[in-house]
Amino acid sequence: MTWLAAHGTEAIFWWFGSLAMVSAALCITRRNPVFSGLWLIVTLFSIAALFVILDAQFIAVLQVLVYAGAIMVLFLFVIMLLNLGRQVTTDLKGPTGAGIAVGLAGLLLFQLLILRHAAPSEVITLPAGSVARLAQEQGLVASIARPLFDTYLLPFEVTSILLLAALVGAVVLAMRKL
Amino acid sequence: MSLDLSNYRDLALALLPELVLTLAAVVLLLVVAWRHQTRADLRVAAWVAWWGLVAAAVAVWWLWWNTARAAVIPPPVHPPMIAVDDFRFVADWLVLGTAALTVFVSFDYLERESLLVPEYYVLLLFATLGMMLMAGGEDLMMIFLGLELMSVAVYVLAGINRRSAPAAEAALKYFLLGAFASGFLLYGIALAYGATAATNLTLIGVQVTTLGLQKSTMLLIGLGLLLVGFGFKVAAVPFHMWAPDVYDGSPTPVTGYMATAVKAAAFAALFRVLGEAFGAVPAWREIVWWLAVITMLVGNVVALAQRTLKRMLAYSSVAHAGYVLVAVAAGTPAGAAAFVFYLVAYTFMTLAAFALLAAKGRDGERDVRIDDLAGLAQRRPWLAFALAVCMLSLLGFPGTAGFIGKWYILVAATQSGQVPLAAILVLASVISAGYYLPVIMAMYMKPEPFEQAHGGMRLGPLGSIAVAVSVAGLLFFGVRPNRLLDLARTSGAAVRPAPAATSGGGARPTAPKLAGN
Numbered sequence: 211m212t213w214l215a216a217h218g219t220e221a222i223f224w225w226f227g228s229l230a231m232v233s234a235a236l237c238i239t240r241r242n243p244v245f246s247g248l249w250l251i252v253t254l255f256s257i258a259a260l261f262v263i264l265d266a267q268f269i270a271v272l273q274v275l276v277y278a279g280a281i282m283v284l285f286l287f288v289i290m291l292l293n294l295g296r297q298v299t300t301d302l303k304g305p306t307g308a309g310i311a312v313g314l315a316g317l318l319l320f321q322l323l324i325l326r327h328a329a330p331s332e333v334i335t336l337p338a339g340s341v342a343r344l345a346q347e348q349g350l351v352a353s354i355a356r357p358l359f360d361t362y363l364l365p366f367e368v369t370s371i372l373l374l375a376a377l378v379g380a381v382v383l384a385m386r387k388l
Numbered sequence: 389m390s391l392d393l394s395n396y397r398d399l400a401l402a403l404l405p406e407l408v409l410t411l412a413a414v415v416l417l418l419v420v421a422w423r424h425q426t427r428a429d430l431r432v433a434a435w436v437a438w439w440g441l442v443a444a445a446v447a448v449w450w451l452w453w454n455t456a457r458a459a460v461i462p463p464p465v466h467p468p469m470i471a472v473d474d475f476r477f478v479a480d481w482l483v484l485g486t487a488a489l490t491v492f493v494s495f496d497y498l499e500r501e502s503l504l505v506p507e508y509y510v511l512l513l514f515a516t517l518g519m520m521l522m523a524g525g526e527d528l529m530m531i532f533l534g535l536e537l538m539s540v541a542v543y544v545l546a547g548i549n550r551r552s553a554p555a556a557e558a559a560l561k562y563f564l565l566g567a568f569a570s571g572f573l574l575y576g577i578a579l580a581y582g583a584t585a586a587t588n589l590t591l592i593g594v595q596v597t598t599l600g601l602q603k604s605t606m607l608l609i610g611l612g613l614l615l616v617g618f619g620f621k622v623a624a625v626p627f628h629m630w631a632p633d634v635y636d637g638s639p640t641p642v643t644g645y646m647a648t649a650v651k652a653a654a655f656a657a658l659f660r661v662l663g664e665a666f667g668a669v670p671a672w673r674e675i676v677w678w679l680a681v682i683t684m685l686v687g688n689v690v691a692l693a694q695r696t697l698k699r700m701l702a703y704s705s706v707a708h709a710g711y712v713l714v715a716v717a718a719g720t721p722a723g724a725a726a727f728v729f730y731l732v733a734y735t736f737m738t739l740a741a742f743a744l745l746a747a748k749g750r751d752g753e754r755d756v757r758i759d760d761l762a763g764l765a766q767r768r769p770w771l772a773f774a775l776a777v778c779m780l781s782l783l784g785f786p787g788t789a790g791f792i793g794k795w796y797i798l799v800a801a802t803q804s805g806q807v808p809l810a811a812i813l814v815l816a817s818v819i820s821a822g823y824y825l826p827v828i829m830a831m832y833m834k835p836e837p838f839e840q841a842h843g844g845m846r847l848g849p850l851g852s853i854a855v856a857v858s859v860a861g862l863l864f865f866g867v868r869p870n871r872l873l874d875l876a877r878t879s880g881a882a883v884r885p886a887p888a889a890t891s892g893g894g895a896r897p898t899a900p901k902l903a904g905n
Contacts, residue, residue: 324605325579335585361466364399368521368533371410375514375537378417379544382507 223263230256243289247282254278265341268350389454393468394461402456402472405447405480406520412440413513420506427499433506437513438491444520445484452477467588471526471660473882478728478875479523479656486649486735487516489854493743494641496848501549501639508548512645515541519653523660528577528587531657535573535621539566542650546638558637565620565630573617579610580665592665593885602669611666615675618661621654624713625683628706635702640749643698644742647705648735655712655731660883662716663724667885676717677809683710684816691823697745697756700823701738704782707820708734714809715797723800724880729873730793733781733865737790740858741778744771747847758826763836768845772831774859781862783824784817788866796873 233252240246254277261270344353358366391398400407416436423429451472458472470476490512498508518537525531543566547559581587583606584595601607616627623631635643666672687707694700712734715727749756765772781790794817801810836842847855865872 321609325609327605362469362529364403364469365527365529365533368530368537371514371517372533372537372540375511375518376540378507378510378514379540382505382511382544383547383550 219263223260226256226259226263230260244286247286247289250285251278251282254282265345267345268354389451389456390459391456391472392459392461393470393472394465399468402451402458402468402470404451405444405484406517406524408447409440409444409513409517409520412436412443413510413517416440416513417507417510420510424506425504427504430498430504430506431495433509434491434495437509438488440513441484441488441491441516444516445481445488448477448480448484467526467590469527469530469588470521470524471882472524474875474879475656475660475728475882476524478732478879479652480520482652482732482735483516483519483523483649486645486652486739487512489739489743489858490641490645490649492850492854493644493739493746495850496846497639497641497746497851500846503549503639505548508545511541511545511548515545515645516649519649522653523656525657525660526589526664528580528589528592528661528665531661532570532573532577535654535657536570538650538653539570539621542642542646545642546634546646548642549639552637554637555639556637558634561630561637562634569617569620569627572613572620576610576613576615576617579606579613581610583607583610589661589664593667596666596668597885602671607669608671611669611672612675614661615658615672615679618654618658619679622651622658622709622712623706624679624709625686625706628683628687628709631706632699632702635705636696636699640698640742640746643702644739644746647702647742648739651705651709652731652735655709655716655727659716659724659727663883664885673717673719676713677806680710680713680717680809681812683707683713684812685710688816688819688823692819694823695757697758697761697827698749700758701741701745704820704823705738707816708738708782710816711794711797711813714801714806714813717809718797718800718804718806720800720804721877721881722796722803724883725873725877726793726796726800728876728880729796729869732872732876733789733793733862736858736861737778737781737788740774740855740862741782743847743851743855743858744775744778747771747851748842748845758830759834759837760841761827761830762834762841764831764842767836767842771845771847774855776828776831777859777862779824779827781866783821786866787863789862789864789869789872790866792866792869792873 230253233249233256237246237249237253240249254273258270258273258278261267261273347353348356391402393399393402416433419436420429420433423432452474456472458468461467491509494508494512498504515538518534518539518541521534522531522538523534525534543559543563546562547555549555577587580592583601583604584592584599586592586595596602596607619627620630635647638646662672662676684707687703687710691700691703691707694703712727712730715723715730717723718726745756748761761772761775764775777788781788784790784794794813798810798813801807801813
């Protein structure tokens with residue numbers, strides 16, 4: 211019990227972190243796109259759990275509602291509508307492709323190992339518990355909403371234009387008969 | 389005029405050009421939602437887009453005339469997201485001008501190819517808006533959002549001709565590789581944030597000097613990833629693989645727009661990021677040095693081997709990215725001035741060359757070979773003259789803006805002690821004569837292969853105006869470069885690293901914000 215009290219958060223982090231990694235790997239290796247989509251839900255759920263560990267409960271809830279909920283439903287809907295489920299062909303290329311993939315993965319691992327040692331300097335990291343304190347003082351939503359509509363108002367508004375442009379583009383490519 | 393950007397009224401004033409352009413895009417979107425069937429509708433859409441661009445340019449001019457500047461805000465308030473300086477104004481003018489000329493070039497092209505898609509102009513406006521936000525972005529978040537807005541619109545523009553298989557291939561290739569490159573850029577931003585706890589360019593610069601992060605691994609990896617992301621957008625070797633196929637497959641006015649405005653905006657953002665955020669990190673100079681060398685050599689040598697004019701111009705635009713990188717690598721005020729000057733000159737010459745190519749060819753213009761231009765000078769002397777001026781300017785022939793631009797890059801490079809780089813630039817220019825001059829030779833020294841070989845060549849009145857303006861600009865600034873150079877000098881000087889931090893001012897940028905609320 212004392213071990214759990216001391217290392218509880220860490221244990222939860224490792225559990226959900228590895229779950230996210232494993233399910234992400236499963237998502238891209240499944241041949242059936244429906245299974246891929248379902249594994250992606252597991253990944254998104256695990257990431258939501260990681261947000262909770264970071265004291266960002268509101269973002270965790272949004273992650274579940276928006277990503278694991280709405281967007282994934284849309285994904286699965288499109289997959290089933292396009293009837294891709296029966297396709298079993300693969301475009302993974304033989305030993306050369308596998309070699310390149312392993313090489314790239316090794317490079318990424320190497321990079322992550324370097325980054326492990328390159329921890330950010332003490333001066334810029336926030337003191338422990340400051341996010342939780344902020345949430346306590348202002349509430350979970352306000353502590354996100356205030357910077358969003360104050361400091362980051364401009365990027366926030368530009369995002370809406372970006373979505374509009376993407377929407378117009380998708381409609382142009384999909385709907386128009388020339 | 390000093391603008392306090394933490395106040396909404398002043399923020400709106402500082403963003404007036406962007407707001408005007410957004411308004412124009414939304415109005416145009418509403419217009420084309422009801423009217424999108426006939427050729428007349430296409431023309432209406434083109435004019436609405438054109439006037440929107442002009443209005444935005446006037447707004448930029450107004451800010452410029454009033455010497456708008458962002459007021460310096462003391463540290464507890466987060467520094468602004470958008471820069472208000474001459475560099476932004478010049479870059480805005482450049483992308484707005486390019487977009488306006490592209491509207492003119494597209495005017496006849498879209499009708500001729502019966503691409504009756506008025507949304508083309510909406511996407512053009514959105515792409516231009518993204519470029520303006522990129523060029524003015526004072527925060528990595530703004531730059532990323534601007535880049536995405538631009539990219540999303542240009543992906544669709546590349547594939548707007550849905551009947552053409554090469555266009556579909558180009559759009560898909562551009563989209564997939566572009567998304568990949570955005571991933572690199574985003575990862576770079578995340579690491580830069582991890583190392584400095586800031587996404588604001590000035591704050592990153594302050595943090596780097598106050599915390600001594602010049603050798604921080606995390607920051608350096610972030611910088612490398614940022615360079616990969618930008619290198620992709622400006623098509624620098626080795627991130628250029630997509631460029632020939634995408635430029636080749638897209639409709640030619642879109643190719644011209646991609647090769648000029650997209651590149652100029654990406655360069656402007658790269659220049660600002662390197663100058664303001666990473667000014668104190670010496671590592672990037674060496675990376676940019678090598679990028680410039682291989683981009684110049686590979687771009688020019690491979691361009692020699694191309695048979696069609698469109699692919700040749702695609703590789704030529706890769707090579708020119710290398711010349712601009714030389715100006716970036718110089719990293720001096722003279723380099724900054726040469727950078728701005730060359731971007732302007734490059735934009736005009738490349739845009740006019742692609743406009744003339746669009747007039748010559750049909751069905752995507754992928755098949756126009758250099759020999760197909762034989763005898764153009766006898767049949768269409770003015771078009772041949774315009775294309776000859778573009779080629780000479782791209783080559784860097786004296787009397788054109790391309791020469792002056794290259795000259796200033798050479799001066800900047802030698803002054804900053806980069807003599808080998810200057811030598812390689814000259815060598816690369818000599819190689820480029822091997823593919824620019826045959827175009828002129830074919831037009832002026834070879835006979836027309838058969839009667840009416842150039843009969844189908846049609847530029848249209850507006851396209852002619854666009855080409856005439858570009859060519860006149862090239863010749864004028866080739867002879868009297870002083871005004872443009874002054875402009876380039878003052879605007880280039882606006883991008884500079886933040887002054888050394890006042891005591892404790894920037895050490896923990898997020899903490900006061902948290903406490904203040």
